[in-house]
Amino acid sequence: MNFQFKAGSIPLLVSMPHVGTDIPDDIAARMTPASVEKADTDWHLVRLYEFLGEMGASTLSARWSRYVIDLNRPPENTNLYPGQDTTGLCPLDTFHRQPLYPDGGAPDEAEVQRRLLQYWRPYHDQLRAELDRLLSIHGKVVLWDAHSIASVVPRFFEGKLPDLNFGTADGASCAPGLTEAIVSHAHAQQRYTVAVNGRFKGGHITRHYGKPDARVHAIQLEMCQSTYMNESAPFAYRPDLADQVQGLLRQMTQAAADWVRA
Template identity: 75%
Template sequence: MDFHFEAGTLPLLVSMPHVGTAIPDDIAAAMTPAALPKADTDWHLRELYGFARDIGASTLAAHWSRYVIDLNRPADNTNLYPGQDTTGLCPLDTFGREPLYQPGRAPDDAEVRRRLALYWQPYHERLRAELGRLLDRHGRVVLWEAHSIASVVPRFFEGKLPDLNFGSADGASCDPALMDVVTAAARADGRYTIAVNGRFKGGHITRTHGRPGVGIHALQLEMCQSTYMDETAPFGYRPDLAAQVQPLLRRMLEAAAGWAGERGAA
């Protein structure tokens, strides 16, 4: 199993490339104990977005851990944020700078190519195929990149992140009107702080697949994990917190799908 996929009926695909926790035995054997907690996972997003299937959205979620290969990085490992610290295509350390591999056992170029073929490519092929299907059916489609991160990660940013961080590659990956309808719902809710194209502008998937000119509009939402879970190990899901943010997530997804449906029918 390379991913978890369910086809929906709305012009909306929810992609979760960092929810995977599986690590093949041969790769795990080369790793350090720091890899075992898989702390940098986008924990519990499949549960948090469980309503997406109920409203008719397609969903695609990773099976393999980002420590195996990061599905939201380009195949050539280009830094998406030049001049800033990021983890790579096959990460060598955790967000806390703990080494992931035992000395001398980090993946070489041949191993990276092997992982691209085995673990990275299948997810992207499924993503492209579903976007194509929905585009053919509706004429316009929204790709919603669902992500989460600890609210405080000193390696990457100072202080605490806003609760909801929206990205559209500085407006290049979707029509500004789509971002407006989605963030309007967040602002109307009033309980969460938000940022648009701040520290998170969208990763490889958003930037590559978001092509407004052909009718594919991609945006990324990077949520602080403090909005729905415990941010420290064992990273427990918090149903009480999730119950507060889920209605807003649903309104935003429904607004995005409604916008795509109206535009597609135009």
């Protein structure tokens, strides 16, 4: 299986495209030791969002590491942030510029297309199918794309990121009322810093599927991993931290569910 999926009963689907840690043996054999640590994984999000089952939300989470193929990049591999450095559809290096392949070993176009068909397409087919199922039942749906990242990654941004980074493609991927319903909870607390459409405006999933006119409202949350875990290997989950932010996540996802059912 290329992903883990659980169908829910409410019009909320939470996607976790970067939680995967598996690398197929044939690909791993061609990669450098830098691939073993998988430092760029969105660690522990399934555990952090475990309350979604009680809410009745649908969940979709990746099995394969983003080093195999990045499920949150467009299949054409266009840069979602023109003029800024990003990793690609089949990343060639880590966030810290460590090569993932030896010289001459990067996947060619045929290999990229194979990975698209075998690993990228099944996730997106399931995502689309679940959105359509929820639409047929409820008439509209919220897609929440869940991510996390190390709080300091000099390659992509200066200094420390805000703790909670919401992206709505500058307002194009969801109704303003949904953004307000969610982000108002983030602004009401003092523990975490917040940004909306700052460094992270939403990746391919948010931008491609978020179509308010078609009754699909998408929002991305990119969290600093320092809010719930240790950011250095072995990347341990920190219940003392996670319990704090988990309550806020519950409030915000519940706000999304309440908004879409209103």
